[in-house]
Amino acid sequence: MTALLEELNSRQREAVLHRAGPLLILAGAGSGKTRVITRRVVWLIREGGVRPSEILAVTFTNKAAGEMRERIQEQLGSSSDAVWVSTFHSTGLSILREHGAAIGLPRSLVVYDDGDQLALLTRLMKDQGVDTTLLPPRAVRSRIDFAKSCGLGPDEMEVADHDLLGERARSVYRSYQAALRASGAVDFGDLLLETVSLLRRNEEVLELLERRLRYVMVDEFQDTSPVQYALVRLLTRKSGNLAVVGDDDQSIYGWRGADVRNILAFERDYPNAKVVRLEQNYRSTRVILDAAHAIIRRSPTRKEKRLFTDQSGGDLVRVLNAVDERDEAQLVARQIEAALSEGYSRGEMAVFYRVNAMSRVLEDALRERRIPYHVVRGRSFYERAEIKDITAYLRLAVNPHSDSDILRVINTPRRGIGTRTVERLRKAAAGSSGSIWSVLASPGSLKEVGPAAVRRLAAFREIIGKLHEMSTSSVSTKDIVREAMIGSGYVSSLEAEEAPEALERLENLHELLSVATERSSNGESLVQMLDDMALAGDADDDVEPEQVALMTLHAAKGLEFDVVFVIGMEERTFPHARAFAAGGWSEDEEALSEERRLCYVGFTRARRRLTLTSADSRWIMGERQVRSPSRFLEEIPSELIERSLRVSGSTAKRYGGRISSGPSWEGSPFPGEVPSNSDPDLVVVDYDFDQRPPDECGRRLRPGGRVRHRTFGDGKIHEVDGLGGNARLVICFDDAGIKKVLARYLEIL
DNA sequence: GGTAAGAGGCTTTTT
DNA sequence: GCCTCTTACC
Numbered sequence: 001m002t003a004l005l006e007e008l009n010s011r012q013r014e015a016v017l018h019r020a021g022p023l024l025i026l027a028g029a030g031s032g033k034t035r036v037i038t039r040r041v042v043w044l045i046r047e048g049g050v051r052p053s054e055i056l057a058v059t060f061t062n063k064a065a066g067e068m069r070e071r072i073q074e075q076l077g078s079s080s081d082a083v084w085v086s087t088f089h090s091t092g093l094s095i096l097r098e099h100g101a102a103i104g105l106p107r108s109l110v111v112y113d114d115g116d117q118l119a120l121l122t123r124l125m126k127d128q129g130v131d132t133t134l135l136p137p138r139a140v141r142s143r144i145d146f147a148k149s150c151g152l153g154p155d156e157m158e159v160a161d162h163d164l165l166g167e168r169a170r171s172v173y174r175s176y177q178a179a180l181r182a183s184g185a186v187d188f189g190d191l192l193l194e195t196v197s198l199l200r201r202n203e204e205v206l207e208l209l210e211r212r213l214r215y216v217m218v219d220e221f222q223d224t225s226p227v228q229y230a231l232v233r234l235l236t237r238k239s240g241n242l243a244v245v246g247d248d249d250q251s252i253y254g255w256r257g258a259d260v261r262n263i264l265a266f267e268r269d270y271p272n273a274k275v276v277r278l279e280q281n282y283r284s285t286r287v288i289l290d291a292a293h294a295i296i297r298r299s300p301t302r303k304e305k306r307l308f309t310d311q312s313g314g315d316l317v318r319v320l321n322a323v324d325e326r327d328e329a330q331l332v333a334r335q336i337e338a339a340l341s342e343g344y345s346r347g348e349m350a351v352f353y354r355v356n357a358m359s360r361v362l363e364d365a366l367r368e369r370r371i372p373y374h375v376v377r378g379r380s381f382y383e384r385a386e387i388k389d390i391t392a393y394l395r396l397a398v399n400p401h402s403d404s405d406i407l408r409v410i411n412t413p414r415r416g417i418g419t420r421t422v423e424r425l426r427k428a429a430a431g432s433s434g435s436i437w438s439v440l441a442s443p444g445s446l447k448e449v450g451p452a453a454v455r456r457l458a459a460f461r462e463i464i465g466k467l468h469e470m471s472t473s474s475v476s477t478k479d480i481v482r483e484a485m486i487g488s489g490y491v492s493s494l495e496a497e498e499a500p501e502a503l504e505r506l507e508n509l510h511e512l513l514s515v516a517t518e519r520s521s522n523g524e525s526l527v528q529m530l531d532d533m534a535l536a537g538d539a540d541d542d543v544e545p546e547q548v549a550l551m552t553l554h555a556a557k558g559l560e561f562d563v564v565f566v567i568g569m570e571e572r573t574f575p576h577a578r579a580f581a582a583g584g585w586s587e588d589e590e591a592l593s594e595e596r597r598l599c600y601v602g603f604t605r606a607r608r609r610l611t612l613t614s615a616d617s618r619w620i621m622g623e624r625q626v627r628s629p630s631r632f633l634e635e636i637p638s639e640l641i642e643r644s645l646r647v648s649g650s651t652a653k654r655y656g657g658r659i660s661s662g663p664s665w666e667g668s669p670f671p672g673e674v675p676s677n678s679d680p681d682l683v684v685v686d687y688d689f690d691q692r693p694p695d696e697c698g699r700r701l702r703p704g705g706r707v708r709h710r711t712f713g714d715g716k717i718h719e720v721d722g723l724g725g726n727a728r729l730v731i732c733f734d735d736a737g738i739k740k741v742l743a744r745y746l747e748i749l
Numbered sequence: 750g751g752t753a754a755g756a757g758g759c760t761t762t763t764t
Numbered sequence: 765g766c767c768t769c770t771t772a773c774c
Contacts, residue, residue, distance in 0.1 A: 416751090
């Protein structure tokens with residue numbers, strides 16, 4: 001009892017000790033939220049007479065679930081195994097696997113990931129004669145996903161008048177659901193939507209689950225969607241023992257249907273709920289919290305609150321400006337080296353960026369300097385083509401009616417079954433309103449298919465038939481996986497290639513086989529393995545102890561590091577261009593607010609040191625774009641910032657030594673002010689954004705400078721009018737003559 | 750029916 | 765810039 005409540009402040013203790021009924025914990029960043037949840041689970045079991053199997057703890061990501069499971073186990077030992085800790089999606093899948101028959105889902109259910117989903121949608125739309133350039137499948141998908149996240153099927157999906165996209169999306173939605181059912185498949189959204197409709201329609205199942213689960217806890221509640229909220233509400237309908245933990249300031253998944261308003265809804269739906277606020281931060285220094293608060297306080301819709309800490313002192317926030325993204329990466333690499341020499345360990349450092357694409361340049365710089373790093377990226381391994389191909393064979397072993405999977409591998413590796421034969425197969429399947437597999441099973445029904453093609457189809461049928469047989473008898477998972485790789489001819493076709501990337505693919509397949517072998521020895525079934533592959537991230541996705549972690553700001557949620565870098569602190573990089581209304585420069589307030597919260601999440605990951613970097617220009621989608629500093633930089637009070645300019649070796653080299661050649665280097669807003677410093681990157685000057693010269697944003701764009709344009713070639717700047725990427729420049733091109741060009745289309749030479 | 754080169758799209762963020 | 769899909773040709 002005593003140990004359980006040790007190291008808890010009075011608020012935290014209150015939350016842990018809450019016995020029954022609804023509980024809302026408003027937990028600020030770094031306020032010991034995970035500790036409270038895990039202690040509460042342990043307390044309920046040890047002191048509250050609750051059986052471990054009666055508790056469900058739902059989190060958002062696998063990472064969070066894994067961490068929570070571990071923390072609970074540390075305190076409870078093996079009895080913790082019975083506590084059900086999982087993500088929303090796996091929870092849904094478990095329920096569907098056990099009770100899905102009640103709504104007509106087959107036992108051999110397979111889960112389509114978003115790639116499978118998009119492929120299926122595209123195929124359906126093309127079949128329906130939809131012009132996919134006018135109506136992008138991605139746009140349709142996002143409408144369907146959004147409807148699903150609101151708990152709406154095709155018939156309930158709301159479409160406003162004159163919403164053409166919505167109209168079409170709804171009609172595709174209908175046929176898409178039909179296709180999923182015919183294939184015995186569900187997508188991610190269905191894992192929640194179908195579970196909720198199962199529980200709504202089937203009282204028996206709901207009562208069974210209600211009896212089994214007496215306590216439900218939800219982490220990251222601000223990121224739950226309406227359908228997720230509906231699910232946990234249903235599960236605790238009788239007991240009312242629903243505890244949710246969240247922070248409206250950290251809501252960063254609005255784009256995929258998460259609704260912060262669930263927090264408000266909770267207080268409305270459970271007027272007797274106990275509300276506990278955790279506002280003491282145990283993670284960061286005061287400086288970091290103040291900087292984070294400066295960003296988040298401008299968010300218009302938030303609940304007013306402010307974290308406090310007793311950790312004063314610490315480093316000021318470092319703000320570093322680079323010439324371009326490569327320069328920025330060098331800068332970060334050198335800062336990492338400096339921090340290492342100060343005694344920080346690599347495992348306690350992380351670099352965050354807005355989009356995954358930004359990791360590449362950074363990786364190059366770290367590799368060059370031999371700094372061990374690790375890119376934390378959701379599920380890259382399972383997204384590799386070769387892995388997805390073998391997965392398709394494995395899913396067919398379980399459920400050969402999955403048309404998407406048939407289409408994926410029917411000619412992979414090449415076995416001479418071309419598009420025409422495939423088209424005829426599909427037509428025959430549609431005609432008999434069955435799956436392609438059922439057509440293959442009765443080849444007599446195939447018209448217009450020549451004898452050679454029939455032979456090849458029979459060979460393919462053999463392959464899948466054998467796999468299916470193996471999966472229904474007691475063959476081990478490992479052996480089925482091996483058969484899928486070898487029996488399909490996949491491995492031998494790769495071996496024949498001899499290209500270096502074929503070798504890499506083979507290595508990845510080897511990796512998959514060892515995963516399967518390990519799972520086999522744990523007695524895991526093929527279905528279990530497939531479920532995990534569909535829902536789980538990479539196995540080696542964890543933050544490694546001796547490596548610098550690289551990840552998106554979204555992936556950073558829930559983590560903490562001593563030293564944090566946020567790169568790309570520029571307008572239209574972060575906040576991302578998407579936060580601005582299409583085309584124009586007007587702002588979408590809600591989207592911008594979400595960027596703000598994302599920034600807040602990023603800053604509050606740092607325990608000791610926060611370093612922010614920006615670049616004057618960035619290479620984006622094959623184009624060099626001029627960037628101006630992020631508004632977020634300007635919002636941080638200057639007394640919290642170590643404003644830094646620098647003269648870097650790489651910059652000097654690339655720009656012909658002009659920049660570092662003298663005290664009044666070109667581009668400095670402070671001519672004559674390049675103080676010497678032991679750290680070449682940190683030249684501290686008294687530099688305030690509010691006093692910067694008007695052309696600071698594009699300060700290297702000045703009359704006389706040389707620039708490059710994609711089509712016009714190189715030229716000399718004559719006139720500059722305006723700021724940043726939008727500045728209008730008159731350029732005298734060497735070949736193309738005098739033109740007016742926007743700065744963002746120019747590369748600075 | 751298969752291949753290679755060219756065109757076009759793409760990038761938020763994750764289960 | 766990179767990847768996927770289409771097109772033209774074998």
